[in-house]
Each structure stands twice: as structure tokens, then as C-alpha cells.
Amino acid sequence: MHINKIMVIGAGQMGSGIAQVAAQAGLEVVLNDIKDEFVRRGLNTITKNLSRDVEKGRKTEEEKRAILARIQPSTDLADAKDVQLVIEAAVENMEIKCDIFRKLDSIAPAGAILATNTSSLPITEIAAVTKRPELVIGMHFMNPVPVMKLVEVIRGLATSNETYQTIEELSKKMGKVPVEVNDFPGFVSNRILLPMINEAIYCVYEGVATPEAIDEVMKLGMNHPMGPLTLADFIGLDTCLAIMEVLHEGLGDSKYRPCPLLRKYVKAGWLGKKSGRGFYVYEG
Numbered sequence: 260m261h262i263n264k265i266m267v268i269g270a271g272q273m274g275s276g277i278a279q280v281a282a283q284a285g286l287e288v289v290l291n292d293i294k295d296e297f298v299r300r301g302l303n304t305i306t307k308n309l310s311r312d313v314e315k316g317r318k319t320e321e322e323k324r325a326i327l328a329r330i331q332p333s334t335d336l337a338d339a340k341d342v343q344l345v346i347e348a349a350v351e352n353m354e355i356k357c358d359i360f361r362k363l364d365s366i367a368p369a370g371a372i373l374a375t376n377t378s379s380l381p382i383t384e385i386a387a388v389t390k391r392p393e394l395v396i397g398m399h400f401m402n403p404v405p406v407m408k409l410v411e412v413i414r415g416l417a418t419s420n421e422t423y424q425t426i427e428e429l430s431k432k433m434g435k436v437p438v439e440v441n442d443f444p445g446f447v448s449n450r451i452l453l454p455m456i457n458e459a460i461y462c463v464y465e466g467v468a469t470p471e472a473i474d475e476v477m478k479l480g481m482n483h484p485m486g487p488l489t490l491a492d493f494i495g496l497d498t499c500l501a502i503m504e505v506l507h508e509g510l511g512d513s514k515y516r517p518c519p520l521l522r523k524y525v526k527a528g529w530l531g532k533k534s535g536r537g538f539y540v541y542e543g
């Protein structure tokens with residue numbers, strides 16, 4: 260299927276990044292969130308990223324303007340009425356995602372693909388709330404989207420080969436490398452990454468070392484670009500907790516139990532970089 264117009268739902272750190280790379284690839288993008296101020300915040304992030312590209316000589320001012328002109332703000336899901344693809348990147352919450360997919364199923368044209376950027380939630384279950392499960396798929400980008408090469412493409416039980424191929428091609432068009440995985444809790448990326456992050460949080464909880472020391476060990480000792488606690492703050496501690504809950508419940512093994520300190524931080528509203536405080540404090 261040829262795709263030239265898409266909707267991205269959720270203008271947070273992931274949604275804004277996805278909208279940016281899609282517009283850079285020449286697609287018309289409707290960027291949707293529940294409040295206008297969230298859409299504006301997303302557009303500001305995109306503008307900042309593009310301005311940095313212009314400063315570094317990677318894009319011209321004209322290219323920047325053309326990319327921004329392809330992104331249309333929206334706070335109404337009904338704007339999905341003429342798109343060929345929706346990529347949902349709202350919060351990691353099954354009820355919210357199912358609600359969005361139910362509504363989209365009645366709004367988006369027949370034949371439109373409904374993709375989710377979920378980090379861990381079951382694609383098959385999200386697909387089951389629609390009457391088009393063959394057109395539902397996981398399209399899991401990595402943070403920060405403009406920089407990271409991977410898109411994990413997750414087939415639900417009913418996802419058709421045609422849907423898979425369309426998303427595979429589109430990921431390449433967006434400058435990404437698609438990797439096919441099946442629908443299991445946390446897929447591959449977060450099945451492996453999040454237990455490491457959770458274990459790092461246990462190290463803080465049990466007083467094994469300070470957050471700074473733990474991050475130094477993993478950066479200098481394992482050559483990770485960011486230590487696991489910096490990365491947790493970067494992902495968002497609410498998202499990290501949601502993923503651990505999915506692994507714990509979905510795989511039924513106590514080795515995936517979320518660290519109580521992670522729960523406590525999320526309850527306190529310490530969500531990491533996006534809220535100004537997590538394992539570290541962030542200015543501005």
C-alpha cells in the first residue's frame with residue numbers, strides 16, 4: 260500500500276520524534292494529542308531539533324520550513340478520516356490504547372493500518388478491539404527517535420503479510436532499520452533492556468552503590484553510552500514501571516518484579532527527565 264499521509268497520536272517525546280522523521284521522509288503528518296498545549300510542546304521540540312540540524316549544516320532553512328509545513332496539529336481523532344496509517348504513541352496504558360484503537364477503527368478509512376509504538380503491551384490484544392486485526396501492527400521506535408536506527412516491527416497473531424511489508428518499507432523510507440519480532444511481553448528490546456535497568460534500581464535500593472557509581476560502572480566498564488539510571492530517567496520512570504509490570508504479569512516470573520523504589524518514585528511524581536526529577540535532578 261502506498262502511504263503519503265499519516266496520523267501520530269501522542270505528541271510526547273516519542274510521538275514528536277516519530278512525526279519529525281515521518282515529515283523528513285516526505286509524508287504529510289497529523290500530530291494529535293489531547294490538549295493543544297501538548298501538540299505545541301511537541302512541535303517546539305521538532306523545531307528545536309531541525310534548527311540544530313540547520314546550525315550544523317545538515318539541512319537548509321528551506322528544508323526545515325518544508326518539513327514543519329508537512330506537520331498539521333490536531334486535538335481531534337476525527338482528523339484520522341483521510342490517513343492511510345496511524346501510529347499511536349500515547350501513554351503506556353492498555354485501557355487508553357484500547358480506547359484509542361476502538362475509536363480509530365470507526366474513524367480511519369477501511370484499509371488504513373493502525374500501528375502502535377507500545378514498548379511492551381500485547382499487539383494481539385490491542386488488535387482484538389478492532390474489526391481489522393490484520394491491519395494492526397507494532398511499530399516500536401527507539402528514543403531519541405531522530406537518532407536511533409532501530410524499529411522493532413511486531414506482528415500480532417492476525418497481522419497480514421501485506422501490513423508487515425508496508426511497515427517494513429515505510430520504516431526504511433524513514434531512514435530506520437526494521438527488525439521483525441513476535442508478540443511476546445516486552446518484545447525483544449525491552450525484555451532484555453528493562454530487567455537490566457530494574458536490577459540497577461535494586462542496586463540503589465539495596466545500597467550497593469550510588470546512582471552515579473552504578474552509571475559509571477556500566478558506562479566505563481561495558482561501554483554503554485548512558486548508564487542504566489540515566490537511561491531510566493531518559494525513558495521515563497512511569498514507562499519503565501509500566502514495562503516491568505507487563506513483563507511480570509505477562510511472563511509470570513518473579514524475576515521480573517518491579518523494584519519497590521521504582522514504584523515509590525513514580526508515586527512521588529519523580530518520572531525522570533520529563534518531570535525534572537528521577538534518579539537525578541534536571542534543570543529547566
Ligand SMILES: CC(=O)CC(=O)SCCNC(=O)CCNC(=O)[C@H](O)C(C)(C)COP(=O)(O)OP(=O)(O)OC[C@H]1O[C@@H](n2cnc3c(N)ncnc32)[C@H](O)[C@@H]1OP(=O)(O)O
Pocket residue numbers: 308311315377378400401402403404405406407448449452484485490494498
Ligand atoms: C523504552 C523503549 O521502549 C525503547 C527505548 O527507546 S530504550 C532507549 C534506547 N535509547 C538508548 O539506549 C539511548 C542511549 N543513549 C545514546 O545512545 C546517546 O547517549 C544519545 C544518542 C542519546 C546521545 O548521544 P551523546 O553522544 O551522548 O550526546 P550528543 O553528542 O549530545 O548527541 C549525539 C547526537 O545525537 C543528537 N541527539 C541527542 N539527543 C537527541 C534528541 N533527544 N533528539 C534529537 N537528536 C538528539 C545530537 O544532536 C547529536 O547529533 P550530532 O552528533 O549529529 O550532532
Ligand SMILES: NC(=O)C1=CN([C@@H]2O[C@H](COP(=O)(O)OP(=O)(O)OC[C@H]3O[C@@H](n4cnc5c(N)ncnc54)[C@H](OP(=O)(O)O)[C@@H]3O)[C@@H](O)[C@H]2O)C=CC1
Pocket residue numbers: 268269270271272273274291292293297348349350351352355359376377378379399400401402493494495498533
Ligand atoms: N520513552 C521511551 O523511551 C519510549 C516510549 N515508547 C512508548 O511510546 C509511548 C509514548 O511514550 P513517551 O512519548 O515516552 O511518553 P510521554 O509521556 O512523553 O508522551 C505521551 C503523550 O501522549 C499523551 N496522551 C495521553 N493520553 C492520550 C490520549 N488518550 N490521546 C492522545 N494523547 C494522549 C500524553 O499527554 P499527557 O501528558 O496529558 O499524559 C503525552 O503528551 C508509550 O507507549 C511508550 O511505552 C516507545 C519507545 C521508547
